[in-house]
Every structure is written in C-alpha cells, then in structure tokens.
Amino acid sequence: MSDATPVELMTIAGSRLLRDGRVVFAGVGAPLEASVLAKRLHAPGLTIVLEGGSIGPRMLPGRLPVSTNEMRAAHHASMLTSINDLFLYGQRGHYDYGFIGAGQLDQYGNVNTSFIGDPDRPKVRLPGSGGANDIVSSCREVMIMTRHEPRRFVERVDFITSPGYLTGPEARRSAGLVRNRPVAVVTDLALLGFDEETGRLRLDALQPGVTQQQVQANTGFELLVSDAIDELAPPTQQELQELRRLRDGDPTDVPETRKVTSAP
Amino acid sequence: MTDATDKRMSLAEASALVRDGDTLVAGGCCYSRTPWAMLLELLRAERRDLTLARNLMCYESELFLASGAATKLVASWVGIGLKWGIPKVFREYVERDPAIYEEWSHLSFGLRLLAGSMGMPFLPTASMLGSDLLERTPAVEMRCPFTDQKLVAVPALVPDVALIHVQRADPAGNAQIDGPVYMDVEFARAAETVIVTAEEIVSPDEIVRTADRTAIPGFVVDAVVEVPFGSYPHECHGRYEADFDHFDAYAELVERDGVEGVQAYLRENVDGPGSFAGFLDKVGATRLLEQTRRARELVAA
Structure with missing residues (x-):
C-alpha cells in the first residue's frame, strides 16, 4: 500500500483524467496541482489556463501559487491576457476541461461556494463564485474535486453558485446551459460520474481499499451505483514523488533563476 | 500657464478626486497589483458611504467596512488567498447584513465593466x-x-472613479502594465475619473519607444501619482512578490481580535505612519529588497 494522504489520492486520481493535447481551466489548489502533475507526467501537451489571465504557465516546484492571479501563476506562461479575454476563450468553446473545487455539492453536481444556511440570514458566508460559475457554464467537460465528507455531499445545496444538472438534464437544458456538461467528481474515496438519464451522481470507481459502504456513509444522499464498479490503481511512486516535489520543492534542484529556461 | 498634459500630483491631492458616496473600482486582482497606497490614502482621508467594487477582493474588503469608509462591496469572490481563506471581519459584516455585499460571477462582473467601457448599457x-x-x-x-x-x-457598470496601479506611466497618464492586465483596461475605460499610481513616472519619450506596451491612454486618466512599492504588501508583477508574512500576521491579528484587530492594523499601518512613505519606512528596506529579489526569480528572462 502506498502512503499517500487523502488529498494526494484525490489529486493523483484527478490528474489521470486529463488527456494530452487538451486545454484545462483549473481552479487554484488541488485542481491546479492535478493539472500540473498531468502535464509533467502523461500529458506534456496539456495547456493549463488560470483565472488571472495566464495561459500555459509552468509552476516552479515549491512556489505553487496561492491565488490564480499572482506572479507564481504567470511563471513561464506563453500568454498573459486580460481576465475577460481569458474567460471569453472559454465562452467561445476553446476549453476542453473546467476543473474546480467545491465547498458543498449535491446529487446533481450543483455547487455552493456562497452561503451555508438561508442566503438572507446566512449561518456562514463563503468566499463566493469567483470564476467557478463561469467555468461550469462554458468549459466543455466540467470536473469537480473535493474531499468526500457528508457535510460537503448534501441532498440539496443551500445555494446554487455553480449549476450542475440543477434537477436533471432537462432542467439544465431549459435553463439555457446547452454548451457543456458536468462529467466527473473526484474525491479521496471515489470517482463519480453522472447518470445520463437523471443527471444524478453515480459511483463509478473506488479509491484503493475503500468500500462502497464507506462511500455511501460519507455521502448525504443516496448514490446511484454503476453496474461494474472499478477500483482505481494506487498512486505510483513517480506520481507521488512528483506531486510532493511540486508542493515542497526540491533543494537539490538547479537554482530557481535558471529553471526559467531549463524547465521541461 | 500650467501644462494640461501634466497630471502629476500627490496621493493626498488625488484622494480629493474621490467624493463621499462614490462608486470606486480598484484594479489589479486579489493581492496582485492592488492600488494599495491609494486605497490607504482614501481611508486616511476618511471618505464615507463608498461602494467598493473589485472582481476578486482581498482584505481591503474589511478595511473599508471596519473603518466605515464603504457601505457596500461588489465582487465575485472575497478572500485573502487559499491559505488564509475568507477575511473574518468581512464575513461577520456580511452575515449580519447580506445586503451590503453583491456577488457576481467573475466574468459577469468583468462584462459589466466591459459594457461600461464600450459605452453600451449591457452585455449578454x-x-x-x-x-x-x-x-x-x-x-x-x-x-x-x-x-x-x-x-x-x-448591466454596464460605470464607476465614478477607477484606481489603477501600474509599473510605469508618463506625466500625461499614458500607462504601461507588465504581466497580466487583469481588468484594469476595462476599469480605466469605463470610469468617469481615473487615478493612476505608478511604480515610476517615465518620460513621454520612453512611452513612445514602447508604445505597444501602453495599456491605458492618457486621455482617460485624470491623475498620475508616483508611488514606488505602491501595491505593497500586495505584489506588483516583475517588481516585488506579495509579503505572505505580512498576511500571516494580519490574519492572526484579526483571527484573535476581530474588528478590533482590523482597527489596530489601521492605526499601526495607516494612521500611525501618517503617509504611505511612512508605512514603507516601517516595513524597512531589507524586507522590500527581499521581496524584490523573490519577484525576479519568477520573471522569465
């Protein structure tokens, strides 16, 4: 068994979903780390775009950005453009994947990052949409990555910041969301897809060593279950090493100023 | 006779262009290229009833609420950054009265300013x-x-005043931005009044030699203020990296003392030093140089 942490398991599973030659609009945190990992391992031709206007950046190990707008997120980019333009490439249909995190999500993949409780008298105010709403409204295949906990996987979100299937595929269509669709939710326990007929979340594959009961116990609604549940391959040593090097940096690396021109 | 194309002035003079009740838009994004010196100057000038709009807002959100300068905020996201999360006092204000904060998606916010910059009433x-x-x-x-x-x-948003911080501008306000432009160009084009602060004021000849880098034409600009390190403790692309230690200390203070912590921060960094230059003196040259060195490591040669 590998010694991967839950977040590492989730990030590595997410990275494997990204195919070479595509364009991914990644949110900061685990989605960005998954995208950078994919680019470094199996998808060297993956183009990462970030909300602050950065197209095709490469991250310096140990200097991952804390916001998608800062210099670290612009490092070695092939284009730095305006935020409106960055989003409008997406609205035009140029982004294959939209990859976001979620504070709270429901059985239709609707995401809430705005309020816990009644929006007029909220228990907790969350940071808000940022670009997440725009990503789920335009990027062709929407993927969501989050820890698998009952408080996050709720039957009905308190507020729809970023719509998934709303109450089903017809509801999504009639709302005008016709350009794209949610395709996957990646967690530390499982890989979930969406049932085509109902738009509800479906358990497709388990993280290594995790049981179906465990996943259901950490989900606040009844999950649909695929006819043949897969088990995800455990992280390889290479995946783990590369992910940790990205996060923590590597003191034996060449000086950072030289990495600018020698990056892979 | 004064030269109509020379719009240079001090931060204090520029702050007089902002009136109580105005809607302001602040350029940069989150903790990047924020017009920090100008924002602090408005707090120092005790402006009131402001609406502060910014696509991604950092902890200026709660500085403006807790000081009483702003009564309304408009944004798509408010947070100090992934590591620090949502500003605590901002959260308390909004949980008490959700109406003081209007949330848009990031692109929708940007399109409101783009519509404003196009002279059109809305965009789809x-x-x-x-x-x-x-x-x-x-x-x-x-x-x-x-x-x-x-x-x-x-609907279009046409702010009364846009505050923009750039790397360089000439005295007429022709302004050049290095790195991502964020929404600054839309902000500057949409607003009725534009205040540009610049890391350095350069000669018109220098702007002419690199005219393709000019992002904002002087004719939309009303004031130009030279403010080295004008985004600090936020970052300025190619110049200095954000001071995460400063954020850590701020977040710790506010976590512990809530709104009192914000007041203490304002006393120590705005009122106490009396000017932005005084604030930078307090930060010290060693720290500023260190942040400058860190920025150089990130900029491709």
Missing part, C-alpha cells in the same frame, strides 16, 4: 444561467433577438 453572457446568483443581482435573463438562445444580460 452564458454565465450565471440557472444559478441562484441571478436573482440576487440586477442581471436578468434574456432571449437573443436573432437565435432565441437563453442568455443573461448584465
């Missing part, structure tokens, strides 16, 4: 369709008159 978008954001903003659903597609119409 596919964003916010089907979401609950729609009913909590003045945006409305519409049908395309040509294709009948369902879309969202976002």
Whole structure:
C-alpha cells in the first residue's frame, strides 16, 4: 500500500483524467496541482489556463501559487491576457476541461461556494463564485474535486453558485446551459460520474481499499451505483514523488533563476 | 500657464478626486497589483458611504467596512488567498447584513465593466444561467433577438472613479502594465475619473519607444501619482512578490481580535505612519529588497 494522504489520492486520481493535447481551466489548489502533475507526467501537451489571465504557465516546484492571479501563476506562461479575454476563450468553446473545487455539492453536481444556511440570514458566508460559475457554464467537460465528507455531499445545496444538472438534464437544458456538461467528481474515496438519464451522481470507481459502504456513509444522499464498479490503481511512486516535489520543492534542484529556461 | 498634459500630483491631492458616496473600482486582482497606497490614502482621508467594487477582493474588503469608509462591496469572490481563506471581519459584516455585499460571477462582473467601457448599457453572457446568483443581482435573463438562445444580460457598470496601479506611466497618464492586465483596461475605460499610481513616472519619450506596451491612454486618466512599492504588501508583477508574512500576521491579528484587530492594523499601518512613505519606512528596506529579489526569480528572462 502506498502512503499517500487523502488529498494526494484525490489529486493523483484527478490528474489521470486529463488527456494530452487538451486545454484545462483549473481552479487554484488541488485542481491546479492535478493539472500540473498531468502535464509533467502523461500529458506534456496539456495547456493549463488560470483565472488571472495566464495561459500555459509552468509552476516552479515549491512556489505553487496561492491565488490564480499572482506572479507564481504567470511563471513561464506563453500568454498573459486580460481576465475577460481569458474567460471569453472559454465562452467561445476553446476549453476542453473546467476543473474546480467545491465547498458543498449535491446529487446533481450543483455547487455552493456562497452561503451555508438561508442566503438572507446566512449561518456562514463563503468566499463566493469567483470564476467557478463561469467555468461550469462554458468549459466543455466540467470536473469537480473535493474531499468526500457528508457535510460537503448534501441532498440539496443551500445555494446554487455553480449549476450542475440543477434537477436533471432537462432542467439544465431549459435553463439555457446547452454548451457543456458536468462529467466527473473526484474525491479521496471515489470517482463519480453522472447518470445520463437523471443527471444524478453515480459511483463509478473506488479509491484503493475503500468500500462502497464507506462511500455511501460519507455521502448525504443516496448514490446511484454503476453496474461494474472499478477500483482505481494506487498512486505510483513517480506520481507521488512528483506531486510532493511540486508542493515542497526540491533543494537539490538547479537554482530557481535558471529553471526559467531549463524547465521541461 | 500650467501644462494640461501634466497630471502629476500627490496621493493626498488625488484622494480629493474621490467624493463621499462614490462608486470606486480598484484594479489589479486579489493581492496582485492592488492600488494599495491609494486605497490607504482614501481611508486616511476618511471618505464615507463608498461602494467598493473589485472582481476578486482581498482584505481591503474589511478595511473599508471596519473603518466605515464603504457601505457596500461588489465582487465575485472575497478572500485573502487559499491559505488564509475568507477575511473574518468581512464575513461577520456580511452575515449580519447580506445586503451590503453583491456577488457576481467573475466574468459577469468583468462584462459589466466591459459594457461600461464600450459605452453600451449591457452585455449578454452564458454565465450565471440557472444559478441562484441571478436573482440576487440586477442581471436578468434574456432571449437573443436573432437565435432565441437563453442568455443573461448584465448591466454596464460605470464607476465614478477607477484606481489603477501600474509599473510605469508618463506625466500625461499614458500607462504601461507588465504581466497580466487583469481588468484594469476595462476599469480605466469605463470610469468617469481615473487615478493612476505608478511604480515610476517615465518620460513621454520612453512611452513612445514602447508604445505597444501602453495599456491605458492618457486621455482617460485624470491623475498620475508616483508611488514606488505602491501595491505593497500586495505584489506588483516583475517588481516585488506579495509579503505572505505580512498576511500571516494580519490574519492572526484579526483571527484573535476581530474588528478590533482590523482597527489596530489601521492605526499601526495607516494612521500611525501618517503617509504611505511612512508605512514603507516601517516595513524597512531589507524586507522590500527581499521581496524584490523573490519577484525576479519568477520573471522569465
């Protein structure tokens, strides 16, 4: 068994979903780390775009950005453009994947990052949409990555910041969301897809060593279950090493100023 | 006779262009290229009843609320950054009275300023369709008159004043931005009044030699203020990296003391030093040079 942490398991599973030659609009945190990992391992031709206007950046190990707008997120980019333009490439249909995190999500993949409780008298105010709403409204295949906990996987979100299937595929269509669709939710326990007929979340594959009961116990609604549940391959040593090097940096690396021109 | 193309002035003089009750838009994004010196100057000048709009807002959100300068905020996201999360006092204010904060999606916010910059009353978008954001903003659903597609119409935002920090500008306000431009160009074009602060004021000849880098033309600019390190403790692309230690200390103070912590921060960093230069003196040259060195490591040669 590998010694991967839950977040590492989730990030590595997410990275494997990204195919070479595509364009991914990644949110900061685990989605960005998954995208950078994919680019470094199996998808060297993956183009990462970030909300602050950065197209095709490469991250310096140990200097991952804390916001998608800062210099670290612009490092070695092939284009730095305006935020409106960055989003409008997406609205035009140029982004294959939209990859976001979620504070709270429901059985239709609707995401809430705005309020816990009644929006007029909220228990907790969350940071808000940022670009997440725009990503789920335009990027062709929407993927969501989050820890698998009952408080996050709720039957009905308190507020729809970023719509998934709303109450089903017809509801999504009639709302005008016709350009794209949610395709996957990646967690530390499982890989979930969406049932085509109902738009509800479906358990497709388990993280290594995790049981179906465990996943259901950490989900606040009844999950649909695929006819043949897969088990995800455990992280390889290479995946783990590369992910940790990205996060923590590597003191034996060449000086950072030289990495600018020698990056892979 | 004064030279009409020389718009140089001090921060204090520029702050007089902002009146109580104005809607302001602040450029940069989150903790990047924020017009920090100008924002602090407005707090020092004790402006009141302001609406502060910014696409991604950092902890200036709660400085403006707790000081009493702003009564309303407009943004798509408010947070100090992934590591520090949502500003605690901002959260308390909004949980008490949700009406003081208007949330848009990031693109919808940007399109409001783009519409303003185009001299048009609205723009259509596919964003916010089907979401609950729609009913909590003045945006409305519409049908395309040509294709009948369902879309969202976002109303133009024409701010009274845009505050923009850039790497260099000439005395007439022709301004150049290195790195991502964020929404600064839309902000500057949409606003009635534009205050540009610049890391350095350069000669018109230097701007002419690199005219393709000019992002904002002087004719939309009303004031130009030279403020080295004018975004600090936020970052300025290619110049200095954000001071995460400063953020850590701030977040710790506010976590512990809440709104009192914000007041203490304002006393120590705004009122106490008496000027932005005084604030930088307090930070010290060693720290500023270190942040400058760190920025150089990130800029491709």
